[in-house]
Amino acid sequence: MAMEVKLLQPVKVVCTDDLGETLVDIMQTAGYSRPLMVTDSFVGSMPLVVAARTKLEQVGVDVAVFDQVKPDPLCETVESGVEAFEAHKADSIIAIGGGSSMDVARGINIVRVNGGSIIEYTDPAKPIAPCNGMIAVPTTAGTGSEMSNALVVTEGSTGRKLAVLADPAVSEYAVLNADLMLTLPAKMTIACGLDAFCHAAEGYLSRMASPVTDAICEKAMFLLYNYLPRAVANGQDREARERVMVASTLAGWMLNNAGTIAGHSIAHVLGAKYHIVHGEAVGYALPAVMEFVAPVRAHKVREIGQILGAVYPENAPDEQVAIIASRAFKDFRDRMLGLHPVEDYGISVEELVSNAQAVVDERFAGNTPRDIDLQAAEQLLEGFGSR
Template identity: 75%
Template sequence: MAGLNVTMLQPVGIVCTDDLGETLLQIMRDKGYRRPLFVTDSFVITMPLVRAAISRLGEEGIEVGVFDEVRPDPMSGTVAAGVKAFREHRADSIIAIGGGSSMDVARGVNIVRVNGGSIIDYTDPAKPIAPCPGMIAVPTTSGTGSELSNALVVTDEATNRKLAVLANPAVSELAVLCADLMLTLPANMTIACGLDAFCHAAEGYLSRMASPVADAICEKVMFLLTNYLPAAVANGKDRRARERVMVAATLAGWALNNSGTIVGHSIAHVLGSKYHIVHGEAVGYALPAVMEFVAPARPDKVREIGQILGVNYPEGVSNDEAVSMAVAAVKHFRDRVLELHPVEEYGIDADEFASNAQAVVDERFAGNTPREITVNDAEAMLRAFGAR
């Protein structure tokens, strides 16, 4: 396929299961892995389903190592520590189990253990990355889509900046989806993760890298989240709602590989690293202003997002009116249906947010936005961040 502009590719095998232990055991047998390293955090490793899966592997002679030092907004040093743990365990594979941070660390470990150096080296797009097999991804949240994504985000400890690595050779070998892992996810995390997935789809839909096939997936992701995320928030034990939301987040990760994200994620990366705003909340706070900014370049798509959220446009409605209705629908879904807490609870004023305009313009994903972004444009979006 050399020279072809392939706009849709999905190399990750996906398994849906209601028996995590047996599924992981079958994967180990099929792939010939005997010494997996679990990469996770200190809470997920205590979950009964996870403990039971580790026990089941042990019963069959699979020697499991555990690296449970992952924290939110993972640092480059955590990846280095994970590489050390991989080597000390003499691991032959990685089972990444948790949210996006665990997936990011695991992918970073897999890149460095195969290619050497530091994970920060690979934030340079020119740095080659050899194929990195052996990662099995098991999400415990429904948001990042990292189980299918080719991206990871890590904070450089030297500069405190969030940096991205995009690595098609380092996608998961397999993604294992088990809705039972989501049933105890608190409502606030369900909201944040669901908004992250919705914004992956919305931003990918609006991206300059969008394609017709990816657009269809993004539309379905937004539809599923509009219809099932409120039920998962209202009743975390609703397994069908959890499964639908989980599938939407995974599909959004697929779309993310092909369409990317735009300036909403740039805003979230800059503000998240500086003020520790929860990522899924940050992209949700950013989306309405991003839609307004992109609307001159993508008016039909902005209208479509509103329609997915239930807007019925009057006959003859102008583009400006339609955009306003679509933006209002996003705010209603975010603030009234899901009840995301107001951004003011972070205690940061608009002037402080606006001071980050240049950093947003310079952030990697801003270039996918289908309009050129000036510092004044970024400042305007930052001043509207979280407006209700």
């Protein structure tokens, strides 16, 4: 029997109150002196980020800035980033931003070590040599990209979203600094926080789950239930921001170890077609997914409900438990956090259901602990966003 490792964590995680000081420490410890900072133009100009860059330059670290990252980044952006890396003769990458900046930075790191173009690495058979030197600094608490082994890029000519899964290209360091989150708008805080919650909930329900990943997923859900509403209500609540950020990082780590299930399949399909914000889409999808997997994961669906404050009648049958648990999540999503209704997107139920085959074919659907056929996918899409 081949040994299966159920928990792998190669990223060095640092939680800090002083971003500049910590980046200086990392550069000196790891022996880097010419980083390329990969970010978007807004984050690149944030006072905290500018101050950190200044601190690096004061100790003789030569920082170049590549700030051309946009949402849903293109393969071409990765190519431009590789050119910037080579022009600077860089020896490392500091990725600061949300998931898009992390994706571009990881893409640059893969290509600068392995050559070719990022598109080639969407083929799982193509080998990827270890890519050190990426320091990830998240500015949102949701994607968990600072821990992820995946990146998604969009092919400019076709608009197709392509995923690269690369264990050798995870970050070398993840630096968590809550100060970067204090100005995140409430709407983004909700969407990012729901993405993190769904990483944990779906990882918990996944076929790839193990007792070790379960314990971490439970804790991530607990932290988000208790601190995300506080961060939404008052963005300057630093304790809440830090707890949410830690939960997001833990949930991102679980992505590599337990995967996600049908909720993410639905979000990927509908997000690409109708531009539904990813964190909102997984939040709209989760209740129907919980009810769908309840027949084979009854105790876990019950547990998610308990974390969310659900109370069950004594000896309640599994069907009733599943409905109560999914209602508890809807209460968290709609009342405590205040996610706007799916109707705001103006997509009819018939239109949503027309995507059932694409959901069946989506790569993460297979992690769902019940098989998803066309009828199941239609049922899940009918429940998408119901309140």
